[in-house]
Amino acid sequence: xxxxxxxxxxxxxxxxxxxxxxxxxxxxxxxxxxxxxxxxxxxxxxxxxxxxxxxxxxxxxxxxxxxxxxxxxxxxxxxxxxxxxxxxxxxxxxxxxxxxxxxxxxxxxxxxxxxxxxxxxxxxxxxxxxxxxxxxxxxxxxxxxxxxxxxxxxxxxxxxxxxxxxxxxxxxxxxxxxxxxxxxxxxxxxxxxxxxxxxxxxxxxxxxxxxxxxxxxxxxxxxxxxxxxxxxxxxxxxxxxxxxxxxxxxxxxxxxxxxxxxxxxxxxxxxxxxxxxxxxxxxxxxxxxxxxxxxxxxxxxxxxxxxxxxxxxxxxxxxxxxxxxxxxxxxxxxxxxxxxxxxxxxxxxxxxxxxxxxxxxxxxxxxxxxxxxxxxxxxxxxxxxxxxxxxxxxxxxxxxxxxxxxxxxxxxxxxxxxxxxxxxxxxxxxxxxxxxxxxxxxxxxxxxxxxxxxxxxxxxxxxxxxxxxxxxxxxxxxxxxxxxxxxxxxxxxxxxxxxxxxxxxxxxxxxxxxxxxxxxxxxxxxxxxxxxxxxxxxxxxxxxxxxxxxxxxxxxxxxxxxxxxxxxxxxxxxxxxxxxxxxxxx
Amino acid sequence: xxxxxxxxxxxxxxxxxxxxxxxxxxxxxxxxxxxxxxxxxxxxxxxxxxxxxxxxxxxxxxxxxxxxxxxxxxxxxxxxxxxxxxxxxxxxxxxxxxxxxxxxxxxxxxxxxxxxxxxxxxxxxxxxxxxxxxxxxxxxxxxxxxxxxxxxxxxxxxxxxxxxxxxxxxxxxxxxxxxxxxxxxxxxxxxxxxxxxxxxxxxxxxxxxxxxxxxxxxxxxxxxxxxxxxxxxxxxxxxxxxxxxxxx
Numbered sequence: 001x002x003x004x005x006x007x008x009x010x011x012x013x014x015x016x017x018x019x020x021x022x023x024x025x026x027x028x029x030x031x032x033x034x035x036x037x038x039x040x041x042x043x044x045x046x047x048x049x050x051x052x053x054x055x056x057x058x059x060x061x062x063x064x065x066x067x068x069x070x071x072x073x074x075x076x077x078x079x080x081x082x083x084x085x086x087x088x089x090x091x092x093x094x095x096x097x098x099x100x101x102x103x104x105x106x107x108x109x110x111x112x113x114x115x116x117x118x119x120x121x122x123x124x125x126x127x128x129x130x131x132x133x134x135x136x137x138x139x140x141x142x143x144x145x146x147x148x149x150x151x152x153x154x155x156x157x158x159x160x161x162x163x164x165x166x167x168x169x170x171x172x173x174x175x176x177x178x179x180x181x182x183x184x185x186x187x188x189x190x191x192x193x194x195x196x197x198x199x200x201x202x203x204x205x206x207x208x209x210x211x212x213x214x215x216x217x218x219x220x221x222x223x224x225x226x227x228x229x230x231x232x233x234x235x236x237x238x239x240x241x242x243x244x245x246x247x248x249x250x251x252x253x254x255x256x257x258x259x260x261x262x263x264x265x266x267x268x269x270x271x272x273x274x275x276x277x278x279x280x281x282x283x284x285x286x287x288x289x290x291x292x293x294x295x296x297x298x299x300x301x302x303x304x305x306x307x308x309x310x311x312x313x314x315x316x317x318x319x320x321x322x323x324x325x326x327x328x329x330x331x332x333x334x335x336x337x338x339x340x341x342x343x344x345x346x347x348x349x350x351x352x353x354x355x356x357x358x359x360x361x362x363x364x365x366x367x368x369x370x371x372x373x374x375x376x377x378x379x380x381x382x383x384x385x386x387x388x389x390x391x392x393x394x395x396x397x398x399x400x401x402x403x404x405x406x407x408x409x410x411x412x413x414x415x416x417x418x419x420x421x422x423x424x425x426x427x428x429x430x431x432x433x434x435x436x437x438x439x440x441x442x443x444x445x446x447x448x449x450x451x452x453x454x455x456x457x458x459x460x461x462x463x464x465x466x467x468x469x470x471x472x473x474x475x476x477x478x479x480x481x482x483x484x485x486x487x488x489x490x491x492x493x494x495x496x497x498x499x500x501x502x503x504x505x506x507x508x509x510x511x512x513x514x515x516x517x518x519x520x521x522x523x524x525x526x527x528x529x530x531x532x533x534x535x536x537x538x539x540x541x542x543x544x545x546x547x548x549x550x551x552x553x554x555x556x557x558x559x560x561x562x563x564x565x566x567x568x569x570x571x572x573x574x575x576x577x578x579x580x581x582x583x584x585x586x
Numbered sequence: 587x588x589x590x591x592x593x594x595x596x597x598x599x600x601x602x603x604x605x606x607x608x609x610x611x612x613x614x615x616x617x618x619x620x621x622x623x624x625x626x627x628x629x630x631x632x633x634x635x636x637x638x639x640x641x642x643x644x645x646x647x648x649x650x651x652x653x654x655x656x657x658x659x660x661x662x663x664x665x666x667x668x669x670x671x672x673x674x675x676x677x678x679x680x681x682x683x684x685x686x687x688x689x690x691x692x693x694x695x696x697x698x699x700x701x702x703x704x705x706x707x708x709x710x711x712x713x714x715x716x717x718x719x720x721x722x723x724x725x726x727x728x729x730x731x732x733x734x735x736x737x738x739x740x741x742x743x744x745x746x747x748x749x750x751x752x753x754x755x756x757x758x759x760x761x762x763x764x765x766x767x768x769x770x771x772x773x774x775x776x777x778x779x780x781x782x783x784x785x786x787x788x789x790x791x792x793x794x795x796x797x798x799x800x801x802x803x804x805x806x807x808x809x810x811x812x813x814x815x816x817x818x819x820x821x822x823x824x825x826x827x828x829x830x831x832x833x834x
Contacts, residue, residue, distance in 0.1 A: 039640075040696070043649060048647055099719070103730055108723070110722045145700045177685060207643075242644070243645075308587045498636075500685065501686035502638070
């Protein structure tokens with residue numbers, strides 16, 4: 001097995017991984033970075049983020065207001081030290097991207113423009129038309145090309161962490177082109193592999209988002225934090241699940257039911273606002289969890305519209321006019337036209353909630369440190385507790401930057417200070433065991449199960465048991481089902497035996513990763529007997545700060561369901577209060 | 587939803603077994619709103635798990651799923667079954683070595699993207715770290731279209747010049763260089779000129795315009811290359827005659 005040594009090994013080359021790599025390269029060109037990604041960096045899912053990145057910009061705004069919106073948006077499950085650091089660093093990071101050439105949209109006077117977003121009481125979302133994530137990712141990727149100390153390993157599929165005595169030592173990865181295995185040794189390791197939306201049947205997430213990093217950490221004994229919090233975005237295109245950005249509503253789009261009624265006013269987000277004049281933090285600019293929950297109730301009441309792709313509500317943008325739609329939301333316009341045949345300039349677009357983002361992930365703190373020495377985690381794969389129980393739209397792109405940079409400093413410092421060399425022979429034995437596991441999958445013959453079949457069952461059990469609303473019985477059924485599927489994967493045959501770009505094998509490995517993540521989502525949803533943010537229980541309908549103002553931690557127990565532990569939330573200056581999304585106060 | 591039977595004729599190639607590519611036919615019941623990518627996913631899930639291709643976002647932005655569809659370089663997530671006949675031929679992108687089935691080797695174009703120095707180059711100090719550059723909407727509009735390239739590489743597949751001589755830097759990378767040259771924040775134009783005006787640079791382009799025709803994002807690399815030829819000539823004479831400002 002080829003052995004590659006680096007100071008810092010970064011797994012994942014999306015927004016977070018690239019930002020970290022650049023930060024290390026800029027601060028010290030002698031620090032060797034190995035940047036491993038299962039896709040070419042510009043294919044990473046950061047590219048699909050549409051609306052923008054939050055950071056205080058205008059004189060009528062303040063860091064305190066951004067803090068308040070984030071903490072209340074997260075239903076007080078955010079770690080407030082993390083939020084304080086985040087809001088303070090956000091503007092500088094967004095200017096940094098501007099200095100690297102990001103084509104942000106501009107105001108008349110030539111300064112960067114900001115737009116309104118759900119749950120935010122001021123305009124503070126920096127955007128590049130409706131391709132903000134795409135431009136951020138490409139700016140970072142292109143900028144990274146000038147640093148020779150960043151060595152890229154594109155289309156290398158990371159398989160497992162190497163570790164000893166709770167100390168991360170590297171990863172094993174498979175080169176897709178050759179099927180060869182590589183042992184990467186690192187003095188520190190940063191996980192930046194993105195989320196796991198693909199565990200659900202209907203998601204905005206691309207095919208690559210299979211929770212690989214979360215599963216690798218979990219298998220290595222690192223807990224996953226707050227996995228029960230899964231964000232449904234309220235406005236996905238039916239059928240494909242393609243996202244219609246919150247920017248649509250930020251620009252003034254409204255949601256109506258089959259009677260043409262703006263139903264959000266019935267769910268504590270009224271009063272109705274004038275058409276085309278959105279009011280911050282109310283109606284269509286309420287937070288994502290509340291809007292998705294409102295859909296669920298409308299569907300129960302029979303107020304949704306039946307379409308060929310199932311029940312929907314309608315997003316009406318017609319009053320914005322062709323010019324504004326084509327200038328600010330050109331991609332969204334094209335997507336709706338192409339995939340559901342609706343021209344939003346002329347007709348309302350059918351939409352429904354769609355799984356979008358995992359608030360949970362690898363347990364990490366303000367320095368992106370995990371409970372495992374030398375292992376850091378950033379971006380959607382991490383849970384640094386910026387987002388709490390519900391992420392506000394446009395905080396996550398900025399999160400990639402702020403904590404990508406901070407993790408870079410922490411991981412480089414850890415690498416520089418490392419004075420306990422790895423037991424190389426023990427690590428080689430561990431690496432060989434990982435390879436044996438993968439080779440074993442190829443040797444399996446006469447399977448009675450299929451990857452696609454098990455994947456479908458996993459998805460539907462999560463949607464039924466751990467969807468927008470949950471209860472004791474449903475979550476228990478999902479836990480049992482996932483445990484059963486874990487066992488049944490042993491009977492899958494990988495039909496493709498080739499070493500070259502074998503996506504049959506890759507799908508199998510991704511399925512194993514997804515099941516590991518799925519068991520945590522179901523178990524944590526089962527354990528949290530309260531309703532908070534994106535986690536809504538029909539049998540425990542109120543928030544219960546006395547018992548559950550805590551993060552959940554899912555620990556792996558081989559052959560058994562995960563064990564759930566609890567961790568205190570860090571509160572600095574905002575005691576839990578009421579989330580108020582009525583427009584009256586404004 | 588209505589379905590339509592489609593014959594998908596798909597290029598297969600495994601370098602461990604095959605000396606050359608061959609074709610396999612799959613019958614796929616396609617829903618009316620499907621793209622070619624959905625049909626491939628149907629095959630992968632239900633008929634043949636050993637079929638290999640790249641894809642991810644399914645929303646025209648990650649650039650992974652470029653392939654030949656009935657002879658045209660196409661982004662398969664935005665090439666719809668409804669616009670195609672009952673027999674659809676899907677092949678790996680032309681002008682690239684085939685890695686496996688519909689997956690092509692991208693080393694060469696990845697190296698070319700890097701070669702054109704696609705990042706802001708400054709001679710003057712940038713503004714302080716909390717101060718942005720001012721850039722008028724008109725200045726942004728000059729290069730904005732060129733930022734939309736998703737690197738699907740359909741343009742390289744369509745480019746006859748790249749097919750003849752893969753030393754040619756080619757459409758996407760040249761358009762990317764031009765994007766930075768046109769950015770009001772950049773001062774690296776003269777630094778890039780050495781590469782772009784080299785014999786493998788803009789002058790290799792024979793202006794067939796096929797790149798722009800197949801571009802799924804309307805980036806128009808052909809026009810960018812023509813503008814660069816003019817810019818390059820002006821720059822050359824500026825430097826030759828020692829005009830002030832030449833090279834910025």
